Amino acid sequence: MNRYWTDLAGELTPYVPGEQPRIADLVKLNTNESPYGPSPLALEAVRAAASEALRLYPDPEAGELRETLAAYHGVDKSQIFVGNGSDEVLAHTFAGLLNHDLPLLFPDITYSFYPVYAKLFGVAHETVALDAAMRIGIADYRRPAGAIILANPNAPTGIVLSLSDIASLIDDHPDIPVVVDEAYVDFGGESALALLAGRPNLLIIRTMSKSRALAGLRVGYAIGDSGLIEALTRVKDSFNSYPLGRPAQAGATASVRDDAFFRAGVEKVVRGRQAMTEGLIALGFEVLPSSANFVFARHTDLSGADWAKALRARAVLVRHFGKPRISDYLRITVGTETEIGRLLDACRDILHNR
Amino acid sequence: MNRYWTDLAGELTPYVPGEQPRIADLVKLNTNESPYGPSPLALEAVRAAASEALRLYPDPEAGELRETLAAYHGVDKSQIFVGNGSDEVLAHTFAGLLNHDLPLLFPDITYSFYPVYAKLFGVAHETVALDAAMRIGIADYRRPAGAIILANPNAPTGIVLSLSDIASLIDDHPDIPVVVDEAYVDFGGESALALLAGRPNLLIIRTMSKSRALAGLRVGYAIGDSGLIEALTRVKDSFNSYPLGRPAQAGATASVRDDAFFRAGVEKVVRGRQAMTEGLIALGFEVLPSSANFVFARHTDLSGADWAKALRARAVLVRHFGKPRISDYLRITVGTETEIGRLLDACRDILHNR
Numbered sequence: 001m002n003r004y005w006t007d008l009a010g011e012l013t014p015y016v017p018g019e020q021p022r023i024a025d026l027v028k029l030n031t032n033e034s035p036y037g038p039s040p041l042a043l044e045a046v047r048a049a050a051s052e053a054l055r056l057y058p059d060p061e062a063g064e065l066r067e068t069l070a071a072y073h074g075v076d077k078s079q080i081f082v083g084n085g086s087d088e089v090l091a092h093t094f095a096g097l098l099n100h101d102l103p104l105l106f107p108d109i110t111y112s113f114y115p116v117y118a119k120l121f122g123v124a125h126e127t128v129a130l131d132a133a134m135r136i137g138i139a140d141y142r143r144p145a146g147a148i149i150l151a152n153p154n155a156p157t158g159i160v161l162s163l164s165d166i167a168s169l170i171d172d173h174p175d176i177p178v179v180v181d182e183a184y185v186d187f188g189g190e191s192a193l194a195l196l197a198g199r200p201n202l203l204i205i206r207t208m209s210k211s212r213a214l215a216g217l218r219v220g221y222a223i224g225d226s227g228l229i230e231a232l233t234r235v236k237d238s239f240n241s242y243p244l245g246r247p248a249q250a251g252a253t254a255s256v257r258d259d260a261f262f263r264a265g266v267e268k269v270v271r272g273r274q275a276m277t278e279g280l281i282a283l284g285f286e287v288l289p290s291s292a293n294f295v296f297a298r299h300t301d302l303s304g305a306d307w308a309k310a311l312r313a314r315a316v317l318v319r320h321f322g323k324p325r326i327s328d329y330l331r332i333t334v335g336t337e338t339e340i341g342r343l344l345d346a347c348r349d350i351l352h353n354r
Numbered sequence: 355m356n357r358y359w360t361d362l363a364g365e366l367t368p369y370v371p372g373e374q375p376r377i378a379d380l381v382k383l384n385t386n387e388s389p390y391g392p393s394p395l396a397l398e399a400v401r402a403a404a405s406e407a408l409r410l411y412p413d414p415e416a417g418e419l420r421e422t423l424a425a426y427h428g429v430d431k432s433q434i435f436v437g438n439g440s441d442e443v444l445a446h447t448f449a450g451l452l453n454h455d456l457p458l459l460f461p462d463i464t465y466s467f468y469p470v471y472a473k474l475f476g477v478a479h480e481t482v483a484l485d486a487a488m489r490i491g492i493a494d495y496r497r498p499a500g501a502i503i504l505a506n507p508n509a510p511t512g513i514v515l516s517l518s519d520i521a522s523l524i525d526d527h528p529d530i531p532v533v534v535d536e537a538y539v540d541f542g543g544e545s546a547l548a549l550l551a552g553r554p555n556l557l558i559i560r561t562m563s564k565s566r567a568l569a570g571l572r573v574g575y576a577i578g579d580s581g582l583i584e585a586l587t588r589v590k591d592s593f594n595s596y597p598l599g600r601p602a603q604a605g606a607t608a609s610v611r612d613d614a615f616f617r618a619g620v621e622k623v624v625r626g627r628q629a630m631t632e633g634l635i636a637l638g639f640e641v642l643p644s645s646a647n648f649v650f651a652r653h654t655d656l657s658g659a660d661w662a663k664a665l666r667a668r669a670v671l672v673r674h675f676g677k678p679r680i681s682d683y684l685r686i687t688v689g690t691e692t693e694i695g696r697l698l699d700a701c702r703d704i705l706h707n708r
Contacts (some may be wrong), residue, residue: 022468049570058572216403218412
């Protein structure tokens with residue numbers, strides 16, 4: 001604590017992202033990136049944006065990108081908000097929609113940035129425990145609340161809620177905002193998009209960092225009733241008028257237009273998840289049923305921390321959270337066939353040399 | 355106001371940026387962009403970043419960019435913070451350094467985003483009037499304050515404070531943060547960089563959108579004591595771990611390395627400012643002495659709003675602020691020689707047809 005800091009700066013407990021190390025020949029399965037690259041059309045669009053026009057500010061409203069996303073999802077442009085990664089969209093959502101007198105509810109085990117945002121924006125909040133099988137129980141959310149946010153599929157468990165459960169959750173709470181963070185939905189969940197009609201309290205958040213393989217470009221978005229979107233726009237225009245640069249807007253737009261590439265990439269990841277899950281189970285791991293581009297797994301022979309350390313010593317990076325309930329687990333991103341092979345080889349080696 | 359909004363969302367008065375219209379053959383002198391393009395090395399670096407590696411998150415600490423900036427400015431890497439445009443850097447500065455019990459002070463006429471940030475983060479603030487010649491008087495800041503922020507050169511006046519005045523201001527207030535927003539300093543001001551040693555309360559904010567002609571890439575930064583930088587990092591890591599994508603980090607780094615291009619571009623703008631100022635004065639405008647890449651001018655024959663409207667009708671876009679004290683003025687960005695010619699022709703035509 002420095003004497004010039006605000007009280008807020010001193011009170012924060014910042015989020016710690018997964019490492020981005022520079023290790024040669026690393027198998028990087030720690031931050032849920034796509035093992036396959038982005039659409040070639042997206043890359044071409046980013047290159048084309050690297051022109052003299054970079055001297056000009058980008059469109060502050062990201063009109064073309066929002067129109068393209070609206071057409072893709074079958075909604076109106078006024079129902080789309082875009083931000084500098086879904087993390088920024090989430091931040092504006094906490095400030096503009098989730099801070100009320102009654103507490104915000106979210107699962108005890110979920111994206112660990114949620115409590116960080118709550119602290120940053122002074123949002124009263126309560127966590128709701130997952131059940132013993134690490135599932136969200138929507139009945140547990142029937143209590144006084146100012147707003148609800150959950151990830152579907154949830155992170156880091158990978159477990160999905162059915163569309164009918166999501167519908168029940170929203171209909172249980174028509175008077176408060178319900179946010180569904182669909183960062184991983186393309187890999188196996190059913191999107192709440194089908195529930196938008198007649199539900200002005202539903203906000204869906206998406207990212208281009210996972211299924212669209214554009215983590216390095218920083219684009220996320222929200223879909224919902226134009227009334228909710230307006231709140232996000234008001235916060236954004238009080239924070240940063242131009243969150244998305246020209247390369248980001250161009251690349252993201254082109255990615256959405258290349259649907260065949262997108263679908264093929266998702267299918268490859270889903271096949272990889274199946275192979276990885278079977279391989280890990282064969283080695284004695286317990287693997288939660290994943291609908292995401294990662295699996296959450298534990299093995300009774302070693303603690304989660306020891307597994308992560310032993311894998312790292314073999315140049316395989318996975319994510320370990322030293323937190324209650326999940327400290328025995330590893331979150332392992334689905335890699336390429338080769339990467340999955342190297343992961344399983346490393347696990348075998350660890351078990352053998354234990 | 356929608357019933358799902360937070361109180362904050364309803365209370366905000368968002369900043370309104372200058373237009374980014376698509377009008378054919380437009381002379382765009384409304385948002386202080388560079389009339390010349392970015393460094394070819396920066397463009398090449400953005401293109402090179404459009405690779406398969408875009409599937410990976412960027413370096414959350416922007417290590418290479420921060421090292422490059424540190425070397426360029428002769429400071430330590432721990433003294434550099436980078437953000438998604440200087441607007442994001444300013445936002446984090448308001449949250450992390452400028453919110454105290456005593457009011458934040460800034461000029462009554464300055465960057466109009468400051469009061470918007472103050473509202474967003476609930477920062478108590480007071481404005482300090484410019485003198486009759488539209489100058490900042492540092493003696494007027496000798497009053498109880500929690501922090502001070504000012505732009506040097508100031509916007510939209512373009513008027514610069516001397517380095518000795520800035521030094522006095524900081525030394526008058528050793529116990530509170532003093533932020534100098536140097537968005538336009540490359541065009542004629544003396545940077546407070548020379549004052550950093552022994553002044554742990556000084557934070558300098560820069561942008562790559564003006565003198566580096568990279569408004570479309572969204573990169574800004576702060577320079578100061580590592581204690582101040584840490585406050586910004588804590589807020590940033592509670593908001594968005596990865597504010598700068600790979601193309602932005604690569605392009606910005608390459609721009610800093612191309613110093614010859616940078617200096618030549620600034621010199622051309624300074625020459626253009628001289629020509630534009632002389633041309634406007636010859637037409638009867640009163641032009642404030644500018645050290646920026648724009649001039650602030652008025653002409654008694656027409657109101658500021660009427661000037662802006664008449665110029666727009668001739669496809670020349672300038673910025674007009676309908677606010678007390680400055681509603682008679684136009685803020686006109688320095689353009690190319692051709693653009694300056696078209697501006698002056700349009701002004702002549704307006705005066706002739708009045």
